[in-house]
Amino acid sequence: MEGNPVSVPTTTMRIDPELKDEANKVLGELGLSLSGAVTIFLKAVVREQGLPIDMSIKPGKTDESDRQKE
Numbered sequence: 001m002e003g004n005p006v007s008v009p010t011t012t013m014r015i016d017p018e019l020k021d022e023a024n025k026v027l028g029e030l031g032l033s034l035s036g037a038v039t040i041f042l043k044a045v046v047r048e049q050g051l052p053i054d055m056s057i058k059p060g061k062t063d064e065s066d067r068q069k070e
Helices: 017-029 034-048 061-069
Strands: none
Touching: 017 034
């Protein structure tokens, strides 16, 4: 398969322009494109079989330990 580029379909997303610009600045400093970052995120979703971030309305263990330090 060497030498044969893989055709990747285009996906369209609606993103707030200001958020996109701010994210691109951060990602650029990390050497990533927005597309590359989304790919990393989606691979993590598949690997974790869910969102790769803690989503809770309750304070997490980290939040509690941070409060105790204050």
